[in-house]
Amino acid sequence: MAKNLKLKIKNTQLAKAAGFAKKPAPKKGEKPKKAPPPEKTPPPEEEGEEKPRRIRAKSKSSFAPTEEMKTPPPVEEKTRELTPQAHVEATAKPTTPKKVEEKEEKLGPTGRHVNDLLAKAKKPAPKPKEEGKTKTEQQTPPPKKELKKGKKVREFKDLKPARKQGRGFDSRNRAGLHAGEDDSRWRKRRGQKQAPISREEQIDRPTTLKIRLPITIKELAVEMKLKSAEIIQKLFLAGMVYTVNDLAEDETTIQYVGNEFGCEISVDTSEEERLQITAQSVREEIKDTEPAKLHIRPPVVAFMGHVDHGKTSLIDAIRESNITAGEAGAITQHIGAFRCKTAVGNLTILDTPGHEAFSAMRARGADVTDIVVLVVAGDEGLKEQTVEAIQHAKAAEVTIVVAINKCDKPNFNSENVLRELSLHELLPESWGGSTITVNTSAISGEGIPELLEMLALQAEVLELKANPDARARGSVLESELHKGMGNVTTLLVQNGTLKYGDAIVFESQWGKVKTMQNELGKPLEEAGPSSPVEITGLSGLPSAGDPFIVVESEKEAQDIVQARVAGIKTRMLQQRKTPSFETLLQEGTGAKKVLKLILRADVQGSLEALKTSIEKIESDKAEADIIFTSVGDISESDIQLAAASNAIILGFHTRIESHAEPLIKELGVTVSLFDVIYHAIDGVKSLMLGLLDKIAEERDTGKAEVTATFKSSQLGIIAGCMVLDGVINRNHKMRLFREGKEIWRGSIASIKREKEEVKEVKKGFECGILLEGFKQIQEGDILQAYEIHYLAQEL
Known part of the structure; x- marks a missing residue:
């Protein structure tokens, strides 16, 4: 019956049960080494262990023990239970087994001995569970003894427990929070939510805060360690509607939010002070200067009045020049700055336009001058622009001298002019007031010496002084794009001395003075107070009327302007124009026609005046949409933009570039050129009428x-x-x-x-x-x- 019994037991398992070790395979070219003789002392026998009934003396089997070998090794020394298992050859690696201490013989046990050996092999007694150990520790098998030579064989059953981990490795393991924790208890609490932690215990909100304006609601919430919705809710309850990306520019609003949440908020103005460079105006700076550093400067005189009342002709008579002949339509259309020597001293003269479109220019001229000469035609009296010039001069707190011009005409009536002046709170000296009046004639030269004498007297009374050693400050009179020189700007230095190579900061432009010349084109190395100069080397065209100030370096000027431009862009993005019901109705019905325009002018001031005049054209049926404005000649890019947007190009005192003329015919773009501003305005009106259906x-x-x-x-x-x-x-x-x-x-x-x-x-x-x-x-x-x-x- 034993012969018919088939056991699926490998020889390696039998060898392990019998206590034999496999001989290592000899290397190529080496002789096999003999194992050392086994020790004579037999291993101790356990109590109650039965001896084999008989042992075959000799056998051809390789498993036969020697006569000296009495019993197999004790069962307690075995590490694993002898069970049938599959040997995975793919995972097994060749190893060098430990040398067998006992001597092996060629003969081994027979088939009957196999059953006896299996019967004698006892299973290890189960060890009692130790208290305090986790389930994972109880399931972990005892560590195996490492072999002295070679690598350990990893079998399939050794890899299997690693695939069945109780849980994944998380941040609590990394922090050591799971050490000594019971797995069963952890798994039971796995699906439960932790108790909510109160916000007061979790977040420590600041009690004092310093911020910069403007700031978005989202940024303010981050600084205060709050949710944006909480701040928005508080503001909404106070009647203010904000979103997370809206800018809060009002200091009162910021402090209200801080008081609501128990935080004292203060505004940091250091960045604003850096960008502003100085908080003082030019007049305040001169007033705070030590008297010993101040020197007398020439007065800045602006000639203002209605169009065609003879302002430029009067300046020609003073300078003994002929500027009027070069003006289109015999009217001035930009500010001209001159410096002339007279019998009573030097004068800096500004010639401002009298047309209604140049209101902004007149306002700038009044702001930078010391004395305003109000030119009134004696045969016409005060007109609309004359009254406006009076208002600008009063707003700037400038002394007014009235020149009643055209006294050579037969219908000249000075008394009528004096009466009209008194109606506007300008009481003449001949009537017991303080306003100086002089009868003049630009053609005959009558009254001009008296006018210059009165200007010198007023300058002496005003005690006009400046500090030539201070850093230069002043104002922009005009800007234009010159074909050969690039960006050219006319400046009026009001305090300090402007030198060649100085770094200048305007509102949104910066530059370094590369060239500087006077009104006659003569190069200058420096320009003192009350000097009008033309400079180049700017990053762009500054707007007429922008103040300028000299800084220490070109890099500082660039940084300041870039920060200013970034702030301007942010504010522009935040401006939300809510359309009215009428606007939506017109957009929906398409009742209002739109004339798209591209404006080009010779100087910045004229461009600004033309744009303002076009925007003042009121109509319920059509409107002008100015999509682009620039200074300089009409270029190819302007023509391409007009063709793409179906717009009309309007040029004022400018020309078309020679290589751009063929493109006009090719793309079918309409270009209109004007030299007189009121002709340009009439042209725009006729174009708007052409859009309307008959x-x-x-x-x-x-x-x-x-x-x-x-x-x-x-x-x-x-x-x-x-x-x-x-x-x-x-x-x-x-x-x-x-x-x-x-x-x-x-x-x-x-x-x-x-x-x-x-x-x-x-x-x-x-x-x-x-x-x-x-x-x-x-x-x-x-x-x-x-x-x-x-x-x-x-x-």
Whole structure:
């Protein structure tokens, strides 16, 4: 029966059970080494262990033990239970087994001995569970003894427990928080939510805070360690609507939020002070300067008044020049700055435009001057722009000297001018007031010496001084793009001395003085107070009226301007224009026509004046949309932009670049050039009128009554009519009335009288009328002839 028994046991398992070790395979080229002789002392036997009944002396099997070998090794020394298992060759690695201390013989046990050996092999007794150990520690097998030589064999069953981990490695393991924790208890609490932690215990909010304005609601919430919704809710309850990305620029609003959440917020103004460079105006800076450092400077005189009252002609008479001949339309259209020597001393003269479009220029001229010469034509009196110039001068707190011009004309009336001046709170000296008045003539030169003497007297009274050793400060009078020199700006130095190579900061532009020259084109190394100069080397064109100040280095100037521009862009993005109901209605119906314009001008001030004048054109039917403005000649990019946006290019005192002219015909762009500003404004108005559809007006021309009807196999029904009023023309339209209601309107196919085709029939005559496309005509119908006239609309 033992012979028929088939056991699926490998020889390696039997060898392990018997205590034999496998001989290592000898390397190529080496002789096999003999194992050392086994120790004579037999291993101790356990109590109660049975001895084998018989041992075969000799056997051909390699598993046969020697006679010296009495018993197999004790069971307690085995590390694993002897069970049938599959040996995975792919995972097993060749190892060098430990040398066998016992001597192996060629003979081994027979088949009957196998059963005896298996019967003697006892399973290890289960160890009692130790208290305090976790489930994972109880399941972990005892560590295996490492072999002295070679690597350990990793079998399939050794890898299997690693795939069944109780839980993944998380941050608590990394922090050592799971050490000594019971797995079963951890798994039971795995699906439960932790108790909420109060916000007061988790977040420590600041009690004092220092921020910079402007700041978004989101940034403020981060600084205060709050949610944005909490701040928005508080502001909404206070009547202020904000979103997370809205800017809070009001210091009062910020402090209100801080008080609501128990935080004292203060505003950090260090960045604003850095960008502002100085908080003092030019006059305040001069006032705070030590008297020993101040020197007398020439007065800055601005000639202001209505258009065509003789301002530029008066300046020509003072300078003994002829500027008026070079002006388009004989009117000044930008600020001219001159420095002239007179018998009473040096003067810096500003010639401002008198046209209504140049209101901003006059305001700038009044702000930078010491004395305003108000030029009034004696034959016309005070006009609209004269009154405006008075208001600008009063707002700037500037002394006013009135020059009553054109005294050489026969209809000159100075008393009328004095009376009108008194109505605007300018009481003349001859009437007991303080306003100086001088009668002048630019053509004959009469009164000009007296005018210069009065200007010198006023300058002496004002005690005009400046500090030439201070850093230069002043204002921009004009800016233009020169074809050969680039960005050119005319400056008026009000305090300090501007030197070649100085770094300058404007509102949104910066630069370094590369060239500097006076109004005559003479190069200068430096310019003192009250000096008008032209400079180059700027990053862009500054706006007319912008203040300028000199800083230490070019890098500092660039950093300041970049920070200013970034702040301007942020504010522009935050500006939200809420459309009115009328705007939405017009956009929905498309009732308002839009004229798209691209403006080009020679100087920045003229461009600004032209833009302002166009924007003042009011109309319920059309509007002008200025999509781009620039200084300089009309270029290819302007023409391409106009073609893409279906816009019209408007040039003022500028030209078209030679290589751009063929592109105008190719793309079909409309370009209009003007030299006089009011001609440009009239041109824009006519273009806006051209956008409007003409109004169709119906005018009645004749009336006829149907007295009979005739049927024709070829033509249909012909109406026999009597013309009651006016004329019935073949080319006129026709309306048909029946019982007082209009039932048809259309064209006349033909008119016949006595079988002859006629063009028209007058009152009191009969005729036959064939209507085009209408055959239901009846006796008693009234035919009303009319013609359509198309009328142009008004803005």
